[in-house]
Structures are given as C-alpha cells and as structure tokens.
Amino acid sequence: MRLANLIGGVFVLILGLAVVFFSLQLTYYSEFGPGPGFLPLWVGIIISACAIYVVIDLLRKQGGKEEFFKLRTRLGLQIFITIIITFLLLPLLGFAIGLAFFIGVTMRMMGKHRWAPCALTAIITAIGIHFIFISWLTIPLPRGLIGW
Amino acid sequence: MELLNNLYTGFSIALTFNNVVYCLVGVLFGQIVGVLPGIGAPTAIALLLPLTYKVNPTSALIMFAGIYYGVAYGGTITSVLINVPGESSTVMTCIDGYQMAQKGRAGAALSVAAIGSFLAGTISIIILMAFAPALARFALRFGPPEYFALTAMAFGLLTVFGGEQPIKTIISTMFGLLIATIGLDVVSGMPRFAFGVPQLLGGIDFIVIICGMFGVAEVFSSIEEPEEGEIIKQKMHLRDLFLTWEEWIASRWAIVRGGVIGFIVGMIPAGGITTASFLAYLGEKRFSKHPERFGKGAIEGVAAPESANNSASISGFAPLLALGIPGSPTTAVMLAGFMMWGIRPGPMLFKTNPDLVWGLISSMYIGNFLLLLINIFLIPAFVAMLRLPYTIIMGFIVIFASVGAYSVNNNFFDVWMMLGFAVLGYLMRKLQYPIVPLVLGLVLGNLSENSLRQALLISGGSFSIFFNRPISLLFIIAAILAYLTPVLRWAWKSVGHPKAQVNA
Numbered sequence: 001m002r003l004a005n006l007i008g009g010v011f012v013l014i015l016g017l018a019v020v021f022f023s024l025q026l027t028y029y030s031e032f033g034p035g036p037g038f039l040p041l042w043v044g045i046i047i048s049a050c051a052i053y054v055v056i057d058l059l060r061k062q063g064g065k066e067e068f069f070k071l072r073t074r075l076g077l078q079i080f081i082t083i084i085i086t087f088l089l090l091p092l093l094g095f096a097i098g099l100a101f102f103i104g105v106t107m108r109m110m111g112k113h114r115w116a117p118c119a120l121t122a123i124i125t126a127i128g129i130h131f132i133f134i135s136w137l138t139i140p141l142p143r144g145l146i147g148w
Numbered sequence: 149m150e151l152l153n154n155l156y157t158g159f160s161i162a163l164t165f166n167n168v169v170y171c172l173v174g175v176l177f178g179q180i181v182g183v184l185p186g187i188g189a190p191t192a193i194a195l196l197l198p199l200t201y202k203v204n205p206t207s208a209l210i211m212f213a214g215i216y217y218g219v220a221y222g223g224t225i226t227s228v229l230i231n232v233p234g235e236s237s238t239v240m241t242c243i244d245g246y247q248m249a250q251k252g253r254a255g256a257a258l259s260v261a262a263i264g265s266f267l268a269g270t271i272s273i274i275i276l277m278a279f280a281p282a283l284a285r286f287a288l289r290f291g292p293p294e295y296f297a298l299t300a301m302a303f304g305l306l307t308v309f310g311g312e313q314p315i316k317t318i319i320s321t322m323f324g325l326l327i328a329t330i331g332l333d334v335v336s337g338m339p340r341f342a343f344g345v346p347q348l349l350g351g352i353d354f355i356v357i358i359c360g361m362f363g364v365a366e367v368f369s370s371i372e373e374p375e376e377g378e379i380i381k382q383k384m385h386l387r388d389l390f391l392t393w394e395e396w397i398a399s400r401w402a403i404v405r406g407g408v409i410g411f412i413v414g415m416i417p418a419g420g421i422t423t424a425s426f427l428a429y430l431g432e433k434r435f436s437k438h439p440e441r442f443g444k445g446a447i448e449g450v451a452a453p454e455s456a457n458n459s460a461s462i463s464g465f466a467p468l469l470a471l472g473i474p475g476s477p478t479t480a481v482m483l484a485g486f487m488m489w490g491i492r493p494g495p496m497l498f499k500t501n502p503d504l505v506w507g508l509i510s511s512m513y514i515g516n517f518l519l520l521l522i523n524i525f526l527i528p529a530f531v532a533m534l535r536l537p538y539t540i541i542m543g544f545i546v547i548f549a550s551v552g553a554y555s556v557n558n559n560f561f562d563v564w565m566m567l568g569f570a571v572l573g574y575l576m577r578k579l580q581y582p583i584v585p586l587v588l589g590l591v592l593g594n595l596s597e598n599s600l601r602q603a604l605l606i607s608g609g610s611f612s613i614f615f616n617r618p619i620s621l622l623f624i625i626a627a628i629l630a631y632l633t634p635v636l637r638w639a640w641k642s643v644g645h646p647k648a649q650v651n652a
Binding site (some may be wrong): 008012019026030032036043044050057068070080087091095102106110112113125129133139140 | 198199202315318322323325326336340341364367368371372374537539540543546547550551554555560563564571575578579580581597600601605609
C-alpha cells in the first residue's frame with residue numbers, strides 16, 4: 001500500500017504542477033479584480049505543496065502490512081471491464097437490453113447463480129428499464145438497433 | 149404567532165395527498181437504503197435526482213428529506229442484528245446494540261432507536277422552525293466577504309472532522325474546487341481546463357460526479373471488501389419491542405442529550421450525522437455513572453447516537469435553507485437539486501419560496517411519525533431484505549447511475565465521465581483520500597470563488613476587507629483555527645499527552 005500511496009502522491013504532485021502551469025496561461029489579475037487564473041493558481045500551489053508533504057512523509061515511514069491488491073480485487077476488475085464493454089455496447093443494444101446484459105453477466109460472474117435465473121433476471125431488468133425509464137419517465141434513452 | 153402561521157402554511161402543503169405519498173415513498177426508500185449495504189443517502193438521492201426533473205420541487209424535496217432521515221433509521225437494523233452498520237452514522241450503534249441483541253434484547257434496542265430518533269427528530273424540527281428563519285434574517289447582512297469567509301471556514305472545518313490525515317483532506321477539498329473551475333469562467337467568459345473539449349465548456353455536472361464517486365465507486369469497494377455478518381436469529385414478538393421501565397429510565401436523558409449534541413453538530417458545516425452520533429456516544433459514556441456498562445449492551449449507548457444522528461440530519465437543513473451552504477454530502481446533493489430546479493437556497497428563500505421551505509419542514513413531522521410506525525411494525529420485512537443478493541443491488545446502482553448520467557445532457561460523454569469519476573472515487577477511498585471534502589469543495593466552489601472575486605473588486609484588491617468586517621473576521625479566525633488543528637494536535641501530543649485524540 002505504501003508504494004500505491006507513493007504513486008498516488010506523485011500523481012497528485014504532477015496534477016498540482018499541471019494546474020499551476022495551465023493557470024499561469026490564464027489572466028491572474030485584471031482591472032476588474034482577480035482574473036480567471038487567480039483561484040486555480042492557488043489551488044494548484046496548495047495541491048502541489050500538500051502532495052510534496054505526502055510524498056516526503058511516505059518516504060520517511062515504514063510500509064504498513066496492508067496490500068493494495070486484495071483477494072477480490074480481480075473480481076472488481078472483471079466487473080469494471082464488464083461495465084466498459086456494456087457502455088461500448090449501449091449505443092448498439094440500447095439502454096434496456098444493454099444494462100440487462102450487464103446484470104445477467106455479472107450475476108453469473110459473481111459465481112453464485114445458474115444461467116437460468118441470470119437470464120430471467122436480465123429479461124425482467126430489460127422490461128423494467130423500458131417501462132420505468134423510457135415509457136413512464138419518458139427519458140429519451142437510446143434504444144439501439146432493435147429499437148427497444 | 150408567526151411560527152404558528154408558518155406551521156399552518158407548511159402543513160397545508162405537506163398534508164396534501166400527493167406530498168404525503170412522496171413523504172411515505174421517501175422514508176420507505178430511505179429505510180431500505182439504510183438497510184442495504186453499499187448504498188448511502190447521498191448516492192440514493194443523486195441516483196434519483198435526474199429522474200425527478202419534472203416533479204414539483206417541493207414534493208421531490210419532501211421525498212429526498214425523507215430518504216435522508218429514513219436512512220439513519222434503516223442503518224440501525226443491520227447495526228443491531230448483524231453488527232454491520234448499514235450506514236456510517238450507525239457505526240456507534242453496533243457497539244451496544246449488537247450486545248443487546250446477543251442478550252435477547254434486539255427488540256428493545258431497535259425500539260429505543262426508533263423512539264429516540266422520533267423524539268429527538270421532532271424536537272429538532274421545532275427548533276429548526278424557530279432557528280432557521282432567524283439564521284436567514286442574520287444572513288441577510290452577509291455580503292461577498294462574509295460568504296467567502298463562510299466557505300473558507302466550512303473548508304477549514306473539514307480538516308477537523310475529515311479524518312486522520314488532514315493533508316489528504318485539504319488535497320481532496322482542492323480537487324473539488326479545481327473541478328468546479330472547469331468550463332467557462334462566468335466573469336471573463338474564458339474557458340478554463342476545457343482543453344478544447346466542447347462538452348467540458350459548460351463544466352462537469354454535479355450529478356455525473358456524484359453518481360460515479362458515490363454510486364459506482366462504492367460498487368467496486370463493496371465487491372472488493374464485502375460487508376458480511378451473521379443475522380442473529382431471534383423470534384421477535386411485538387411485546388419484545390416494549391422497553392422495560394428500567395430501560396426507559398436509563399435512556400430518556402440519553403435521548404435528550406443525544407438530540408442536543410446532534411442538533412448542534414448537524415448545523416456545523418462538515419459536521420454531519422456520523423460525527424454527531426460519534427460525539428453523542430462518547431459524551432454519554434463520559435456522562436454516565438456507570439461507563440463500564442458501555443460496550444456490554446448499555447441501552448443509553450444505542451439511545452444517544454441514534455437520537456443524535458436523526459437530530460443532526462434535520463438540523464443540517466438550517467445552513468442549507470438559510471445560508472445555501474450544505475454541511476454534509478447529502479445536503480450537498482440536495483443543493484444540486486435546488487440548482488436543477490432553478491431555486492437558490494439562502495436568506496431570500498424564506499421570502500421567495502415560503503411554500504417550499506415550510507412544506508418541507510412540516511413534512512419532517514409526518515415523515516418521522518411514519519418512520520416510528522414503520523420501525524415498530526415492519527422490521528421483519530426489512531430484515532428479509534438483507535437476504536437480497538448484492539449482485540442485484542449492484543446492478544440497480546449501475547443502472548441508475550448510467551441512466552442518471554446520460555439523462556443530464558442526453559449524451560454518452562457524461563456516462564463515460566461518470567465511470568471515470570467512479571475509478572477516481574475508488575482509488576481515493578483506497579488511498580484514504582476522503583470523498584466528502586471533494587464534494588463540498590465542488591458544490592461550494594463557485595460561490596467561494598465568485599464571493600472572493602466580488603469582495604476583492606469592492607475593496608480594490610485589498611484583503612483587509614475580510615478582516616475589517618466583524619462577521620467575516622469571525623469566520624476567518626474560525627477557519628484559521630480549523631486549519632491549524634493538525635498543528636495544535638501535534639503540539640498537544642508532543643508536550644506529553646500522547647493519548648489525546650481530538651478527532652475521536
């Protein structure tokens with residue numbers, strides 16, 4: 001976890017410096033008072049200063065026992081990838097069928113359910129999303145190639 | 149007399165059939181959210197917010213408020229029966245509530261939580277009715293320097309209440325302020341941090357961020373570290389819910405003390421309901437003649453924090469309605485709701501939208517009464533909900549978050565942004581950067597920056613304007629003291645009080 005925190009700290013430092021860099025390209029002070037670059041510049045400076053403190057503090061300390069990757073991190077990553085695939089498919093499948101696909105696949109992936117209940121839940125989800133969000137709440141969600 | 153008039157106005161709105169239904173739906177939903185792991189009040193409200201765009205704002209806010217205080221009731225059930233807090237605000241209830249359940253007094257623990265929450269909540273609403281308009285009248289004197297100083301104080305207080313690593317709290321607050329600056333600058337019209345992406349010119353919508361950071365990020369965290377516990381199997385009859393005379397004697401003043409602590413802490417920006425329940429428990433233990441009973445099933449250990457969290461959830465509406473300053477993530481999400489409907493909370497709200505203010509406040513009496521009934525008669529139904537597989541809950545969160553993010557501007561860009569913020573939220577949680585300061589920084593960012601710029605414009609660039617005006621000076625001093633807390637804590641420890649912990 002110490003290494004992860006260290007990488008996090010360095011990332012925050014880079015972000016802080018980037019904010020300072022981009023803020024300097026905005027007007028710091030105009031004739032009407034502080035310009036658009038005023039607050040972001042100070043925000044960037046404070047982020048950078050705090051990040052330096054975090055990094056130095058971590059370098060001085062011994063690492064803790066806690067690990068960044070846990071037993072179930074891999075499962076979390078699989079769910080994350082499934083969400084990405086689902087979002088990529090949403091324009092093609094539409095929200096109702098796309099998100100129902102997500103529910104079915106993740107139920108199966110989490111390991112406790114057979115295919116039949118997963119498929120049934122997916123079908124109920126698709127019907128639920130269609131009637132609640134599209135028909136009842138009239139949210140203009142994309143309906144995909146099938147038009148549902 | 150004015151109070152009675154306001155009460156009459158409020159009840160004439162809150163008691164319409166439509167609003168009672170919204171209130172009932174809100175408290176039921178809040179109770180369910182409280183019971184279910186991995187979803188809290190800010191997430192629930194954020195996920196529902198985009199769907200209520202067409203609903204009357206008063207009705208929607210009545211429902212959201214119901215969710216807010218309903219969650220505190222619901223979280224108690226899991227704390228008592230499975231020793232897993234359904235909500236962070238019921239963490240303290242686990243300590244004595246679970247012990248009581250193991251001794252066969254689960255019914256009494258749930259009952260005292262419901263009665264305490266109801267009594268403390270109702271008293272809080274009465275105080276809120278008197279206090280909020282007074283606060284609004286006081287706030288009419290606020291100009292840009294006072295508003296900037298107030299937001300600076302709110303950010304400072306986050307470092308006091310925000311966790312063990314104040315530096316990370318500051319970074320998180322600055323992240324929030326930074327995200328708030330993305331898009332066109334309202335004064336100069338110049339784009340900031342948009343990098344030529346047209347969707348970023350209007351800024352990043354608050355709902356997109358909340359759906360990601362509270363909704364989907366919580367899914368990742370819950371998959372990685374599931375909260376599991378064993379339900380204490382105990383047949384509960386209605387008579388088990390009644391308190392014995394000794395239990396009532398032991399808990400009655402704990403309810404009052406918890407309620408008072410909750411009300412005060414709930415009003416402090418960044419105080420929140422979790423801190424309120426924490427302080428109420430510690431206070432009760434210190435006040436008790438038998439502190440050794442705490443942790444072994446003392447009923448006061450349930451009554452005090454439960455009364456406090458409900459009381460705080462109600463008093464949190466005072467700064468939101470009267471100043472337009474949310475003190476907790478949930479009220480911050482509600483502020484986003486106000487903005488969505490084009491209503492600006494603050495001192496003028498009591499004059500411009502009295503129906504909304506008093507209707508909302510009066511609905512809290514109804515909501516608390518409904519929750520009392522629900523928590524006496526419907527507990528088994530909510531216990532049954534604990535058997536719902538997490539995959540289904542997770543699926544619902546992802547569905548609502550995706551639909552919510554899409555419906556903000558009807559484009560996929562926001563859906564991807566939501567996922568990006570989910571990853572950021574997950575990593576921040578994992579690396580112990582608190583999320584709440586980011587949310588408050590984000591929601592108060594524009595007010596803070598605009599007030600600062602207006603104040604410096606008035607003063608011709610001199611910062612003395614913040615020190616010449618008494619109210620502003622008071623807030624600035626409080627802010628400086630708050631920012632110095634980590635240094636003070638360090639100094640306290642190094643002069644020979646190694647066990648002292650301010651942020652207990």
